[in-house]
Amino acid sequence: MNRPVSRRLEGPASPRSGRSNLLWVLLLAGVATIGLCVALLSRGGRAHDSSGETLTLYSAAGLRVPVERIAKQYEQEYGTKIVLQYGGSNTLLNQLQVNKFGTADLYLAADDFYTDKAVELGLARETLPAGHQRPVVAVRKDSPKKIASLADLLREDVSVCIAHPDQAAVGRAVQRSLEAVTVDGTNRWAQLEAAVTRRGVFKPTVNDVANDVKLGAVDAGIVWDTTVAMPKYRDEFVAVSVPELEGDPNLVSLAVLTSSREPTAALRFARYLTARDKGLPVFEEAGLRPVEGDVWAERPQINFYCGAVNRRVVEQIVADFQEREGVDVNTNYDGCGILTSRMKTIDGQKTALGFPDVYMACDVYYLENVREWFQEAANVSDVEIVIAVPKGSTKVRTPDDLIKPGVRVAIGQPDQCTIGALTRRMLSEDGMYDKLMAKQADPGEVVVEKSSSALLVPDVLTGHVDAAIAYITDVLVNQDRIDIVRVASPMNRAIQPLSIAKSSEHKYLVRRLFRRIVASPEAFESAGFHFRLAEESAAPASEGGHP
Numbered sequence: 001m002n003r004p005v006s007r008r009l010e011g012p013a014s015p016r017s018g019r020s021n022l023l024w025v026l027l028l029a030g031v032a033t034i035g036l037c038v039a040l041l042s043r044g045g046r047a048h049d050s051s052g053e054t055l056t057l058y059s060a061a062g063l064r065v066p067v068e069r070i071a072k073q074y075e076q077e078y079g080t081k082i083v084l085q086y087g088g089s090n091t092l093l094n095q096l097q098v099n100k101f102g103t104a105d106l107y108l109a110a111d112d113f114y115t116d117k118a119v120e121l122g123l124a125r126e127t128l129p130a131g132h133q134r135p136v137v138a139v140r141k142d143s144p145k146k147i148a149s150l151a152d153l154l155r156e157d158v159s160v161c162i163a164h165p166d167q168a169a170v171g172r173a174v175q176r177s178l179e180a181v182t183v184d185g186t187n188r189w190a191q192l193e194a195a196v197t198r199r200g201v202f203k204p205t206v207n208d209v210a211n212d213v214k215l216g217a218v219d220a221g222i223v224w225d226t227t228v229a230m231p232k233y234r235d236e237f238v239a240v241s242v243p244e245l246e247g248d249p250n251l252v253s254l255a256v257l258t259s260s261r262e263p264t265a266a267l268r269f270a271r272y273l274t275a276r277d278k279g280l281p282v283f284e285e286a287g288l289r290p291v292e293g294d295v296w297a298e299r300p301q302i303n304f305y306c307g308a309v310n311r312r313v314v315e316q317i318v319a320d321f322q323e324r325e326g327v328d329v330n331t332n333y334d335g336c337g338i339l340t341s342r343m344k345t346i347d348g349q350k351t352a353l354g355f356p357d358v359y360m361a362c363d364v365y366y367l368e369n370v371r372e373w374f375q376e377a378a379n380v381s382d383v384e385i386v387i388a389v390p391k392g393s394t395k396v397r398t399p400d401d402l403i404k405p406g407v408r409v410a411i412g413q414p415d416q417c418t419i420g421a422l423t424r425r426m427l428s429e430d431g432m433y434d435k436l437m438a439k440q441a442d443p444g445e446v447v448v449e450k451s452s453s454a455l456l457v458p459d460v461l462t463g464h465v466d467a468a469i470a471y472i473t474d475v476l477v478n479q480d481r482i483d484i485v486r487v488a489s490p491m492n493r494a495i496q497p498l499s500i501a502k503s504s505e506h507k508y509l510v511r512r513l514f515r516r517i518v519a520s521p522e523a524f525e526s527a528g529f530h531f532r533l534a535e536e537s538a539a540p541a542s543e544g545g546h547p
Contacts, residue, residue, distance in 0.1 A: 053080040053265050056103060058096065060110040060169060061086040061205035062224055063252065065231075066286040067108065070279045074272055078298075080265065088168035088205045089114045096123050096257065105260040106270060110169035110206070110224065112253035124255035126267065126512055128274045131288035132249035133224045135174050137240035138213050138233070145219050150178075150242045153220060154191055160200040161212045161221040162192070167204045173250050174222050181244050188244055213237065224250075229287025252288060264326040272296060274508070295505040301328040302506050302513075303354050305343070307336045307362030307418060308454045309383060309471050310496055313527040314360065314517070321516050327509065330354070335417030335452040336366035343370050357504035358513065362418030362453065363494040365425075377499035380517060381529040384472040385422060385492045387485035388460050396467040399427065399487055403435045408446035410459040410468035411436070418494060419453040423469045426491040457482065473528040496529075 059067045064086055071082035087095070089109040096107060096118065107124060109115050110133070118124035139147045145158055153160045163171035178189035196202060200218055203209045209221040210233055220240075228239040254274060260266045273279035276293030284290050294300070306314055311333045318329050332339065339359070346355050359374060361367040367377055389396050395407055402409050412420025427433035440447035446465065450456050456468040457475060460482055467485070471494065475482055486492075498517065500510050521531040 053262060054083060055080060055105040055260075055262065055266055055269055056083045056085065057106040057108060057269075058085050058087070058092045058104055059108040060089045060092070060252075061207045062110055062168075062170070062227055063108060063283075063286075064207065066279075066282045066288070067273075069282050070273055073278075073282075074269060080269065082269065086205075088163065088171075090165075090169065090172065091167045091204060093118060093123075096259075097121065102259050103261060104257050105262065105266040107255045107257055108273075109253055109255070110250065111173060112251040113172070114169060115253040115255040118255050118257070122258060124257050125263075126256040126270070126515075128254045128256075128270050128508060128512075129291045130252040130254060130274050130280065131283050131290035132251055133226045133288055134247075134249045135170055135177070135222050135245045136225045136228060137220055137242060137245075138210060138223045138228050138237045139220045139240055140213060140216065140236060141238050143219060143238075147220050148240060150188065150192070150244050154195050156199075158195075158199075158220060159218040160192070160196050161203055161209045161218040162196055162200070163206050163209050163222075164202040164204060168206055169250065170206045170209075170222065170224055171202075174245065177245050177247055180247075210237075224287075226287035249289070252283075263324055267325050268298065271300070271509070292507070294508050297506075299326060299328060300506050300509055301330060302357040302504070302510055304329050304331040304513075305339045305356035305359045306331055306333050307339065307360060307366070307496070308333050308452045309362045309418070309473060309494065310360050311454070312473060312477070313520075313523050313529065317516055317520055317523065318513070321513050325509070325512070329513070332356070333454075335412070335420075336362045337413070337416035337418070337421070338451065340366055340369045343373065355503060356501055357506055358498065358500050358510045360496060360498040360517075362496060363422060364497050365421055366418050367497045367499060373503065374499040374501055377497040378514070379495050379497050379532050381524050381531050381533075382493050382495045383529050384486075385419070385426065385469060385494060386472045386475060386487060388457055388468045388470045388475045388482050389466065389485055390460060390463070391481050391483055393466065393483065396485060398485070399432060402467060402469075403432065403439055405445070407467065408448075408465040409436065409439075410448050410450060410456050410465040412453060412456065412469070413449040413451055416451040417453055419456065419469070419471060420449065422491070422494055426487065426489050429489065429491065471528075476528045495532075 067084065071084060075081060089111060092107060093114050096104065107115065107118055115124060115127045119127060137147065147158060152158060162174060165171035165175040175189050178192060179187050181188040203212065206223050206227055210223050210227050212218050213221040214233065214236060225239055227233060228237045254270050256263060256266050256270055271294065274293055275296035278296045280290040280293045304318065318331055322329050343355065387396060387399065396402060401407060411423050414420035414424045424433050427436060436447060439445045448465065453471055453474060456470040457478060459465045460468050461478060472484065475484055498514060500507055504510060518533050524531040
């Protein structure tokens, strides 16, 4: 039945009124959503809902106690279920090799030898250090054998238990240390191995060794110092430190596996487990000597100051890194003079005002200006400085042509950007720079200075100048419209260093970003850079405790 037209225009039935009500509903829903996001952010940035996720961690058996505590703590905080599987470090690595297409997410080894091996074999991608431990001789406090040295383990009246070096990290660590010690023409490892074979036993894990000592099945065993510190053993064991085993400590290390179906979630838990205010205190209670560690944040934010010349190659690497890690990299691309001036302005208020966690300069010249705030640098790449001219132009064929009357020139401003400082250095060799500045003072001439290298080539493209001194990387992307004039000078190169700030609370995270950069030589070479680093040897500093 048709209703009267007048009825269709009345209050609740009016389409206009209905749209108005719908708009109010949508507006209120939007406000509620924003309020929820703000509330989540105010609780430490926890906007990610990880409930329902399941991660599988392969862990060295000797780390079981702290690992179980940390996993339970993480599950309570974030709802992610952590499935734990224990074994000797080498045994677990062998399992990962056999089951390359399994679904394990993380691998915690008692020695970084194994996580490095996992990366080498293509089984793992990222590694995060946790802390240090070293082998000691464990003896029951009520033992009558008076064992005080490694030589005592070779006595005929002493039975010894050690972990097999082909299965557990502690066994390999003992073998490696003792093979370097020779007594009476035989290395100590061969002597100990013979003694264990005759009157002792090899075990698959360090926990098995400790249990044999506790039960009195053997007189002594070689375990980690962290094992003796465990509550179940500390009141019953004496740790005997012997010089032969007191070399460099072993580094407990966590690897994120390539088989993980949830790499971002795996990395999030990895950061938690190795955070100085989350997992590391639990490891320390268990006797591990922790590394410095990053501060925990579910979605960390790092500030990356990056010289403009690097943008073309670094931008995509940073984007990929952010997506995989589940972090935010606040990248500031600009002239290095501007970037370093900004650093000096905010020195002393680094946290509040966003001092960079990492700085990749256009050249070492500008890193030197802020060296006191940064750790040891790694020189990532270098790039040639050239003269860019319009396609087919013959006005400028050599640097000398730049000072000819009527030739319009663009250069970098030396106090604001690296290309400007390097141009001044390069042209000053034969007095060219002073002549160019004298030309700039002439009202009838055009010599413009730019604050960033990114602004030089556009002036050539638009016809505002006849030539610009620029990085070849900025020229190559426009080579259909620009010709290159080479500059014969030993100073025609800019070297790009990368360094981590001493004040950064996320040094290990930044180090992983550095590794992503190191692993991208093709990206640098294709953009016109010369890549200076070899992945296997490049590092801004040591992995152990001070990245």
